[in-house]
Each structure stands twice: as structure tokens, then as C-alpha cells.
Amino acid sequence: MTTMTDTSNAARFREFKMPDVGEGLTEAEILKWYVQPGDTVTDGQVVCEVETAKAAVELPIPFDGVVHELRFPEGTTVDVGQVIIAVDVAPGSGDPVAEEPAAAPAPEAAPEEPKGRQPVLVGYGVSESSTKRRARKGAETAPPAAAPAAVQAELNGQGTAAIPEARPLAKPPVRKLAKDLGIDLATVTPTGVGGVITREDVHAAATPSEPVAPEALAVAPAVAEAEVPVQQGARETRIPVKGVRKAIAQAMVGSAFTAPHVTEFVTVDVTRTMKLVAELKEDKDMAGVRVNPLLVIAKALLVAIKRNPGVNAVWDEANQEIVQKHYVNLGIAAATPRGLIVPNIKDAQDQTLPQLAASLGELVATARDGRTSPAAMAGGTVTITNVGVFGVDTGTPILNPGESAILAVGAIKLQPWVHKGKVKPRQVTTLALSFDHRLIDGELGSKFLADIAAILEQPKRLITWA
Incomplete structure (x- = not known):
């Protein structure tokens, strides 16, 4: 008799596990719960926000019911496959047992998942259609389930439930x-x-009286990744390393101590490039897209790769092979509130200048809003990092794991420059190229960097060299 009761109660509960987010990620931190025990949830409703090593995403639940238990508090890092929430899928059929079900429901005891639906991580919310509760047989005649205690506690003096205000929509x-x-x-x-x-x-x-900061070539950090209250008079503060920051640290250490880095520098007169940028802003074919120096620099890099294809490759340590890539997934390093990420533009070599401008604009906007997906950061082949947006002249960038070259772009400044035999004020910047010396030797790296500089000095080469 006892066994039957346990089985009946176990069948009432559905357990939702941390889904497999792919891209080699095995864990996620629960940042915020949007539901509490006693709350009613519907298929597709976002129940929590989690942060993986690559991005913060909202997690929808794939079935209806009433929340029975949250298995982990906010701030906990959970492995993929662990149960994070238990839901009573048959509310009103009897009080649940006081103790936990002895084990998770067996696959044959659990209600069948809707065909083709898998619990997945999403960048933000779900579609309107997926959040609507689906009609079930007998829904018109079935008596309503008893309201959770939390709702009963909200009853006002007239005996009607106080309706909570709608939750503001924001990422x-x-x-x-x-x-x-x-x-x-x-x-x-x-x-x-x-x-x-x-x-x-x-x-x-x-700050209603102050304008929003203008857009930059890179995404500037808006707030600190983790703000820890500092006690007055404290001599030091400890900040937990997790999420994106932890992944950055591990990736950079792995890259720095695996690939032998070489960095070369070149200072170049980009006055003509800046004039081209100004002209493109007035071009009707570029209407609706954002035009900036980064666009021309990206195009110059793509042309230089076409002339020096050996740069667009990667070292396969396991097989002792050099893997030559015949496509360019152009990564753009972006500083976001949660740390550095490097989303990339897939098959950038096939895009026209207007298409590349649109892709860059979308990439920056998505990163700024924290909606970059893990897939958007996978498979990069070469990266541009724009340190100039912070007023820095140049740097020695570390390779993004899985890539063999990264170009750092310094600040573009008006400087005295010898032009046609005379010292004149010109727009000048410094480029720094770091590359993996296992497969890119000094000659190839130097030619690649020199080609980029030559194009930026004489942008007409975008046509003659393409």
C-alpha cells in the first residue's frame, strides 16, 4: 500500500533538469528565480535566468503545473543534467506527501513530452505563441485547482484576490x-x-538631463560584472571568479601557454580611410547601416586574408596538422557588463560592404544587450579587438582559443606626419598583430600586417586587390 502511494505521488511531479547548452559548456549559475513554490507555470514560461561561461540566458520550462520546489538557491552553480525545479503537474488531486519523492520519476511514468520539443536555453524569453497555455481535454468543465497559499494570502478584505502588477519587460x-x-x-x-x-x-x-553615451566601435563595459558591497575601512575585497570571467581566465591562460605568441606592430596614416568613412556615411547604398573605421578595417583584414590565406588556419595538436580554413568567421572582441566575449560574423568573406556593416551593427547591439548566444561565439577563425575606443594606442593581444591571429586596433589620433615630403597633421593609428608562430612564420605574419596597413593607407586597394 505504501508503495502505491509513493508511486502515485512521484507520478504527480515533473523534474526539470539544467539543459545541455552545447558548445562544450557543462554548468551554469542560477542568477535569478522568476517563480517561487506555489506559483503556477505554463509551457514555455521563463522560470529563471542562468549564466553560462559564455552568456546570460533565460530558461523556459516545457510543461504546465504548480511549482513544488526550487532545488537550488540563486548564486549556485549547477551541472548540466541536475534537477533544478520540481513541478506538480496534477494540482488539486490531493495533498502532496510531506517528504521528497524517493527518486526521480522513471521515463515511462512521466507524461510524454510534446513531440519535437526539447528544453533549451534561449537568449531572451520565448515567442508569444509558446507562452500561451495549451487547451487540454476537459478544460472547460474541470473544476479550477485550489489557489496556492501564496495567492490566498493575497486576498483582500472583499474576498477577491489582489492581482499583481504586470512584470515590466526587460532583458x-x-x-x-x-x-x-x-x-x-x-x-x-x-x-x-x-x-x-x-x-x-x-x-x-x-539621468534624464544627460544624453546617453554615444556608440563606440567596441562595446564598452556598462557596469561591473560582480559588485560586492565594501565595508567601510576594509583593506581588501574578495570577488568570486565564475561565469564569463572564469571562462575568460581559463581560455587566456590556455592560449598564452599553448600557442607561442609573436606580436608585430605598424603605425599607419589612415587619413584617406577616414575620408572614405565620411563619404560612405553619405552614400545612399549605406543608408540604414552604421559606418565607422572598424568597418573599413574589417574589410581590409578580409582582403589581406585573401592575399595571405595561410593566416586563416589553426594548429591541430592532437593530429599534428595545420587546418586551413577556406572561410572567415570574423570575431569582434566586445567588452560587456559580464566580461569579454568574442562573437563572430559567419562567412564574412562573402559579405558586401553594406552587408558587413549590417552584421557588425547587429553583433555590437546583441552583445551590448547581453543576448549573444554560445553558437555566435563558436567557430571563429580570426579576431579584431579595438582597444582604441578606450584611448589606448595599441596592445599585445592574446589569441582567442582555436584561432591563430588577432589584430588590435589602436586609437586614431591627429599627429604630425611626413606626407609628400612635408610634415603635416594626419590621422594616424597603430596596429598590432599577434599570431601563432607554430604555423605563421615572421614572413607571413609581416606580409599580412603590411597588407592591412597598405589598404588603410590607400583604401582604393580594397578594389584593386579584392
């Missing part, structure tokens, strides 16, 4: 920014599509 990074700035999202006027609150809306609410 996780925007919510974090609002929290850091002390802004109540309920007081912010949304300007995004569908009534979504944007980062600019939060900034406007915080």
Missing part, C-alpha cells in the same frame, strides 16, 4: 543595470519594440 542585462542604478523598472517608460525597456530607457530614467 536580463537591462534588469541588472536598473538594479545597479537603483531604478525601479515599473517607473521606466519603455521605447523598445513590444514595450520592452531598453538600456537607454534606464539611463534616461537615471
Whole structure:
């Protein structure tokens, strides 16, 4: 008799596990729960926000029911496959047993998943259609389930349930920014599509009299990755290393001590490139896309790779082979609130200048909003990092793991320069190229960097060399 009761109770509960996010990721940190025990959830509803080593994403649950238990508190790092939430899928059929079910429901005891549906991590929310609760047989005549205790506690003096206010629509990074700035999202006027609150809306609410910072060539960090309260008089503060920051540290150490780095530098007059950028901004074919020096630099790098294809390769240590790539997935290093990420533009070599401009704009906007997916950061072949946006002249960049070359672009400044035999003020920048010396020797690396510099000095080479 006891066995039958346990089985019946176990069958009532569905356990939702941390899904396999792919891309070699095996764990995620629970940043925030959006539900509590007693809350009703529906198929496709976002129940929590988690952070992997690559991005912060919201996690929808793939079935209906009432939350029975949250298995982990916020701030806990959970392995893929661990149960994170238990849901009562048959509320109202009897009180659940006081103790935990002895084991997770066996596959044959669990209700069948809708065909083709898998629990997945998503960048932000779910589609409107997926959040609607599906009609079930007998839904019109079945008596309503008893309201959870949390709802009963909300009953007002007239005996009707107090209806909670709608939760403002905003992406996780925007919510974090609002929290850091002390802004109540309920007081912010949304300007995004569908009534979504944007980062600019939060900034406007915080300092209405001050304009939002202008867009830059790279994504500047908006807030610290982890703000830890500092006690007055404290001599030091310890900040846990996890999430994106932990992944960055591991990747950089692995890259620095695996690939023998060589860095070369060249200072170049980019006055003609800056004139071309100004002309492109007025070109009707470039209408609707953002034009900046990074666009021309990216195109110059793609042309230089075409002339020096050996740069676009990777060292396969396991098989002792050099893998030549016949496509360019162009990575753009972006500093975001959660740390450095390197999303890439797939098959950038096939894109026209307007298409490349649109891809760069989308990449930057997605990274700024914290919506970059793990897939967007996988498979890069070569990277550009724009340290000039921070006013830095140059640097010695470390290779992105799995790549063999990375170009650092310094600040573009007006400097005295010898031009046509006379010293004149010219727009000048310094480029730094780091490469893997196992497969790129000094000659190849030097030719590649010299080609990029030559194109930026004489942009017409984008046509004659393409």
C-alpha cells in the first residue's frame, strides 16, 4: 500500500533538469528565480535566468503545473543534467506527501513530452505563441485547482484576490543595470519594440538631463560584472571568479601557454580611410547601416586574408596538422557588463560592404544587450579587438582559443606626419598583430600586417586587390 502511494505521488511531479547548452559548456549559475513554490507555470514560461561561461540566458520550462520546489538557491552553480525545479503537474488531486519523492520519476511514468520539443536555453524569453497555455481535454468543465497559499494570502478584505502588477519587460542585462542604478523598472517608460525597456530607457530614467553615451566601435563595459558591497575601512575585497570571467581566465591562460605568441606592430596614416568613412556615411547604398573605421578595417583584414590565406588556419595538436580554413568567421572582441566575449560574423568573406556593416551593427547591439548566444561565439577563425575606443594606442593581444591571429586596433589620433615630403597633421593609428608562430612564420605574419596597413593607407586597394 505504501508503495502505491509513493508511486502515485512521484507520478504527480515533473523534474526539470539544467539543459545541455552545447558548445562544450557543462554548468551554469542560477542568477535569478522568476517563480517561487506555489506559483503556477505554463509551457514555455521563463522560470529563471542562468549564466553560462559564455552568456546570460533565460530558461523556459516545457510543461504546465504548480511549482513544488526550487532545488537550488540563486548564486549556485549547477551541472548540466541536475534537477533544478520540481513541478506538480496534477494540482488539486490531493495533498502532496510531506517528504521528497524517493527518486526521480522513471521515463515511462512521466507524461510524454510534446513531440519535437526539447528544453533549451534561449537568449531572451520565448515567442508569444509558446507562452500561451495549451487547451487540454476537459478544460472547460474541470473544476479550477485550489489557489496556492501564496495567492490566498493575497486576498483582500472583499474576498477577491489582489492581482499583481504586470512584470515590466526587460532583458536580463537591462534588469541588472536598473538594479545597479537603483531604478525601479515599473517607473521606466519603455521605447523598445513590444514595450520592452531598453538600456537607454534606464539611463534616461537615471539621468534624464544627460544624453546617453554615444556608440563606440567596441562595446564598452556598462557596469561591473560582480559588485560586492565594501565595508567601510576594509583593506581588501574578495570577488568570486565564475561565469564569463572564469571562462575568460581559463581560455587566456590556455592560449598564452599553448600557442607561442609573436606580436608585430605598424603605425599607419589612415587619413584617406577616414575620408572614405565620411563619404560612405553619405552614400545612399549605406543608408540604414552604421559606418565607422572598424568597418573599413574589417574589410581590409578580409582582403589581406585573401592575399595571405595561410593566416586563416589553426594548429591541430592532437593530429599534428595545420587546418586551413577556406572561410572567415570574423570575431569582434566586445567588452560587456559580464566580461569579454568574442562573437563572430559567419562567412564574412562573402559579405558586401553594406552587408558587413549590417552584421557588425547587429553583433555590437546583441552583445551590448547581453543576448549573444554560445553558437555566435563558436567557430571563429580570426579576431579584431579595438582597444582604441578606450584611448589606448595599441596592445599585445592574446589569441582567442582555436584561432591563430588577432589584430588590435589602436586609437586614431591627429599627429604630425611626413606626407609628400612635408610634415603635416594626419590621422594616424597603430596596429598590432599577434599570431601563432607554430604555423605563421615572421614572413607571413609581416606580409599580412603590411597588407592591412597598405589598404588603410590607400583604401582604393580594397578594389584593386579584392
